[in-house]
Amino acid sequence: MKNRLYILLAIGILSLSSVANAAFQLDSRSGTAADNEILGSEVTLEYQTDSGTQKTATDNVSVITVNAIYGYNPSWADVPTMGIEPGEVSTFSYQIMNVGNHSDVFSVTYSAKYYLSDSTSWNITVSTTSIMLSPDTASPVFDLVITSSAQVTPGAYVSVSLNIKCDSDLAAVPYTGDNGFVYGGFGNQSQVVTATVLIAIVNLTKTVTVNVPAGYTGSLPAVVPGAKLTYRLDWGNTGSLYAKNVEIIDILPTLNTTLTGNAVVYSSQASAPILSYFWNNVWNLTPAYNAAKIRVQYNTIPANSTGNITYNLIIK
Numbered sequence: 001m002k003n004r005l006y007i008l009l010a011i012g013i014l015s016l017s018s019v020a021n022a023a024f025q026l027d028s029r030s031g032t033a034a035d036n037e038i039l040g041s042e043v044t045l046e047y048q049t050d051s052g053t054q055k056t057a058t059d060n061v062s063v064i065t066v067n068a069i070y071g072y073n074p075s076w077a078d079v080p081t082m083g084i085e086p087g088e089v090s091t092f093s094y095q096i097m098n099v100g101n102h103s104d105v106f107s108v109t110y111s112a113k114y115y116l117s118d119s120t121s122w123n124i125t126v127s128t129t130s131i132m133l134s135p136d137t138a139s140p141v142f143d144l145v146i147t148s149s150a151q152v153t154p155g156a157y158v159s160v161s162l163n164i165k166c167d168s169d170l171a172a173v174p175y176t177g178d179n180g181f182v183y184g185g186f187g188n189q190s191q192v193v194t195a196t197v198l199i200a201i202v203n204l205t206k207t208v209t210v211n212v213p214a215g216y217t218g219s220l221p222a223v224v225p226g227a228k229l230t231y232r233l234d235w236g237n238t239g240s241l242y243a244k245n246v247e248i249i250d251i252l253p254t255l256n257t258t259l260t261g262n263a264v265v266y267s268s269q270a271s272a273p274i275l276s277y278f279w280n281n282v283w284n285l286t287p288a289y290n291a292a293k294i295r296v297q298y299n300t301i302p303a304n305s306t307g308n309i310t311y312n313l314i315i316k
Contacts, residue, residue, distance in 0.1 A: 071185025
């Protein structure tokens with residue numbers, strides 16, 4: 001009779017729980033703290049005999065103790081691959097939460113592999129190497145910082161594996177309780193990040209074409225008074241990184257030429273440059289025949305983009 005009673009009680013308890021989606025989620029929880037006792041509560045059975053006598057039967061189970069569970073949930077670096085200029089810094093940020101049900105220590109280590117370079121070309125640091133966390137507590141944000149040397153070769157890169165370990169149980173994995181909640185977390189996880197050395201290389205060329213004046217029959221090229229000279233400047237970023245704060249200034253031969261009309265600018269990138277002319281000792285957005293300089297300005301020139309400007313001068 002006693003065994004049957006326990007079976008019915010168990011069925012009654014299970015019927016109250018609802019089973020949810022058991023997928024691992026960031027809301028994993030620690031649950032009841034480790035070493036807490038679940039006290040055995042007494043169960044009582046009362047009945048009467050045919051003679052009307054009241055009878056009572058009782059039983060109990062021994063005290064049981066909640067076991068420890070382990071693991072953490074990570075917040076990995078959002079962008080695991082970055083470009084870096086020589087002598088510059090890339091920073092990858094992390095945070096973890098203890099989803100075990102007792103305080104634990106988490107160790108942070110890294111290993112690196114170098115390509116087209118060696119360890120002398122890089123400096124790698126982690127802002128923390130060991131974190132003590134209480135249950136359901138998140139760590140402060142900590143950083144993996146990669147610095148390239150000023151002499152590192154463009155195209156070189158370093159691949160860094162950041163490893164976070166739960167000191168109590170490296171093999172910990174989350175599990176789904178019979179209530180549908182996910183408890184605990186993983187005890188040993190890694191993320192690989194990469195920093196690649198990029199560099200801007202902007203080239204510039206200047207050419208001139210002499211246009212023969214109408215009716216001129218003399219020797220060529222017709223570099224004569226009244227002839228029109230068409231100048232062209234071409235530039236392009238052949239590097240792997242954008243160039244910023246770009247300024248191109250062309251000085252015009254004002255002693256024996258005059259500017260005629262607007263310069264024409266072409267750019268392969270979406271944002272057009274700012275074109276200005278220097279006359280009356282200031283930069284102006286409109287041209288003048290006596291302009292002494294032409295200036296082209298870009299906030300940035302992306303990698304693999306080109307541009308050019310053409311303008312005409314008349315020989316006095």
